[in-house]
Amino acid sequence: MVERSEFKGKPVLVIKRDENGQYPFSFGLSKAKLILDNLEEIRSFVQESENRQ
Numbered sequence: 001m002v003e004r005s006e007f008k009g010k011p012v013l014v015i016k017r018d019e020n021g022q023y024p025f026s027f028g029l030s031k032a033k034l035i036l037d038n039l040e041e042i043r044s045f046v047q048e049s050e051n052r053q
Helices: 029-037 039-052
Strands: 002-007 010-015 025-028
Touching (some): 002 025, 010 029
């Protein structure tokens, strides 16, 4: 579940596992750009980590 919100007047995305997510993950534009710039490395990390389990 993804929601849009604000923090100190700046837009942020808030990601939760479900509607009642206890520990949401939130980030603003700067971190969103970093994520997009490194998406392939993030995908690779997830695949490698899942294969270890």
